[in-house]
Amino acid sequence: MYTEEMLASMKKVEAARERNTDLEPRRMTAEEKETLLATYHPDYKQGEFAVLQVGPNKGEKVPTELAALLQGKSRVADLTVDLTHPAYDVDVLVIGGGGAGASAAIEAHNAGANVMVVTKLRMGDANTMMAEGGIQAADKPNDSPAQHFLDAYGGGHFAAKKELLYKLVTEAPEAILWLNELGVEFDKAPDGTMITTHGGGTSRKRMHAAKDYSGAEIMRTLRDEVLNLQIPVVDFTAAIELVLDDKGHAAGAVLQNMETGEILVAKAKTVIIATGGAGRLHYQGFPTSNHYGATADGLVLGYRAGAKLLYADTLQYHPTGAAYPQQIFGALVTEKVRSLGAKLINAEGEAFMHPLETRDVSAASIIRECGDRGKGVKTPEGVGVWLDTPMIERKNGAGTIEKRIPAMLRMFGKYGIDIRKEPILVYPTLHYQNGGLDIDTDGQSGVENLFVAGEAVGGIHDRNRLMGNSLLDIIVFGRNAGQHAAAKAKQVTVGRLSLDHVQAFAAACRQAGIESDVVSPKLLPNYARKAR
Numbered sequence: 001m002y003t004e005e006m007l008a009s010m011k012k013v014e015a016a017r018e019r020n021t022d023l024e025p026r027r028m029t030a031e032e033k034e035t036l037l038a039t040y041h042p043d044y045k046q047g048e049f050a051v052l053q054v055g056p057n058k059g060e061k062v063p064t065e066l067a068a069l070l071q072g073k074s075r076v077a078d079l080t081v082d083l084t085h086p087a088y089d090v091d092v093l094v095i096g097g098g099g100a101g102a103s104a105a106i107e108a109h110n111a112g113a114n115v116m117v118v119t120k121l122r123m124g125d126a127n128t129m130m131a132e133g134g135i136q137a138a139d140k141p142n143d144s145p146a147q148h149f150l151d152a153y154g155g156g157h158f159a160a161k162k163e164l165l166y167k168l169v170t171e172a173p174e175a176i177l178w179l180n181e182l183g184v185e186f187d188k189a190p191d192g193t194m195i196t197t198h199g200g201g202t203s204r205k206r207m208h209a210a211k212d213y214s215g216a217e218i219m220r221t222l223r224d225e226v227l228n229l230q231i232p233v234v235d236f237t238a239a240i241e242l243v244l245d246d247k248g249h250a251a252g253a254v255l256q257n258m259e260t261g262e263i264l265v266a267k268a269k270t271v272i273i274a275t276g277g278a279g280r281l282h283y284q285g286f287p288t289s290n291h292y293g294a295t296a297d298g299l300v301l302g303y304r305a306g307a308k309l310l311y312a313d314t315l316q317y318h319p320t321g322a323a324y325p326q327q328i329f330g331a332l333v334t335e336k337v338r339s340l341g342a343k344l345i346n347a348e349g350e351a352f353m354h355p356l357e358t359r360d361v362s363a364a365s366i367i368r369e370c371g372d373r374g375k376g377v378k379t380p381e382g383v384g385v386w387l388d389t390p391m392i393e394r395k396n397g398a399g400t401i402e403k404r405i406p407a408m409l410r411m412f413g414k415y416g417i418d419i420r421k422e423p424i425l426v427y428p429t430l431h432y433q434n435g436g437l438d439i440d441t442d443g444q445s446g447v448e449n450l451f452v453a454g455e456a457v458g459g460i461h462d463r464n465r466l467m468g469n470s471l472l473d474i475i476v477f478g479r480n481a482g483q484h485a486a487a488k489a490k491q492v493t494v495g496r497l498s499l500d501h502v503q504a505f506a507a508a509c510r511q512a513g514i515e516s517d518v519v520s521p522k523l524l525p526n527y528a529r530k531a532r
């Protein structure tokens with residue numbers, strides 16, 4: 001099934017494998033990285049961004065597709081929504097059924113709040129489920145939260161909100177204990193200690209994992225806990241606009257049933273946006289590792305209600321998306337493959353970079369290798385470089401792949417590729433929204449009583465997140481938002497419900513000359529073929 005060209009290149013990879021396994025490609029200097037990123041990273045392609053004309057981030061640039069949604073036409077624009085008879089009336093409304101939403105709901109419930117989760121698909125249909133390689137926490141004797149902070153702060157280019165990053169790293173060990181207590185089956189040595197590995201940009205082995213389906217295992221556990229606690233979950237129901245009260249405080253959401261289209265209103269004392277990422281917007285035409293519902297809905301809802309975005313112009317392109325075969329184009333090939341010893345090799349059989357540079361640098365390096373350097377391998381879908389997986393067992397012994405990354409073995413095995421014997425082709429895939437809504441350390445946005453958690457938040461990871469800090473942030477900041485939203489709800493008396501902010505935003509768009517027919521939030525991607 002490989003083309004002649006692929007097979008010829010694969011022979012070169014095999015011939016150089018022994019030499020490349022022992023080789024330690026040098027790390028790039030800071031100057032080399034800067035030039036590489038500026039020239040090849042998609043975040044630096046000026047033509048792919050638009051300047052916002054309206055809203056709290058007016059004058060700032062965001063990806064063109066996101067700008068169209070933020071300044072698009074509200075789904076409630078042509079509706080008459082009866083706000084006087086809400087279908088639901090709760091203390092805490094959680095929008096989103098992924099890891100952050102589940103963690104928030106569990107903690108809000110434990111704090112005594114009457115909490116409800118709405119999710120446009122099902123509980124667990126989320127990027128949490130798709131995360132593979134692990135979750136970071138500095139809980140080994142040779143490590144410390146300070147070390148974790150330095151790795152993440154440097155890897156993100158020194159502009160993360162320090163107080164958020166401090167919270168992330170100092171509460172990480174407790175997050176692991178919490179998950180372990182809830183029943184997450186982490187990889188452990190026979191004496192019960194957790195097995196940890198490196199990720200790109202980590203100075204210590206602090207990646208805790210459940211093989212290479214860490215996110216699925218965490219999500220399974222959190223979902224069970226939500227169900228065990230009998231927290232109400234309204235599924236197949238999207239939040240299509242936030243509701244504010246007459247004081248301009250968050251007070252609920254307009255909901256739409258995804259199957260029947262029925263419009264309902266949920267009133268709440270506090271609201272938590274935990275709607276996840278944006279991979280399904282396919283910025284710059286990239287494929288994505290994200291789940292089907294990752295369409296940046298929370299950013300649209302929050303922005304129209306007056307919440308500020310932070311670093312919304314920065315995205316993460318995971319260096320190793322599957323480039324071949326076509327059926328899994330863009331699917332995540334976990335960074336753990338490189339942590340275990342596989343190296344990135346070009347068409348000539350050369351190990352062209354250190355395998356554990358940070359993600360932005362690794363992605364840009366692969367793009368350069370396949371572009372200007374002309375050392376990529378052509379595929380039916382485009383181009384890729386080799387990730388030489390057979391190196392893993394040369395280095396760690398037979399059986400390592402099946403034991404440590406069984407999901408990768410299975411994913412490629414379905415298409416007749418045995419990753420123990422053959423290398424695989426990879427190319428960057430749209431993986432993570434580094435930016436999002438700005439929050440304080442309580443998880444509250446600039447809009448009173450509106451909290452945000454998980455991938456919809458910006459500022460924790462600056463402009464580049466390290467592997468394993470996302471599974472961590474959904475737990476730390478999900479729990480945090482749940483606790484603070486529940487506490488806050490005790491002090492809130494909700495005023496008259498209103499959608500005036502939506503009308504005001506639409507009026508501001510018209511005044512800025514924007515008459516858009518792009519309906520938002522997008523809710524689901526549109527992959528329908530166009531009629532010929």
Ligand code: MEZ
Pocket residue numbers: 131132133134135333334335336466467468469470471
């Ligand atoms: O944090 C992530 O994005 C992650 C764990 C991804 C991976 O490569 O497995």
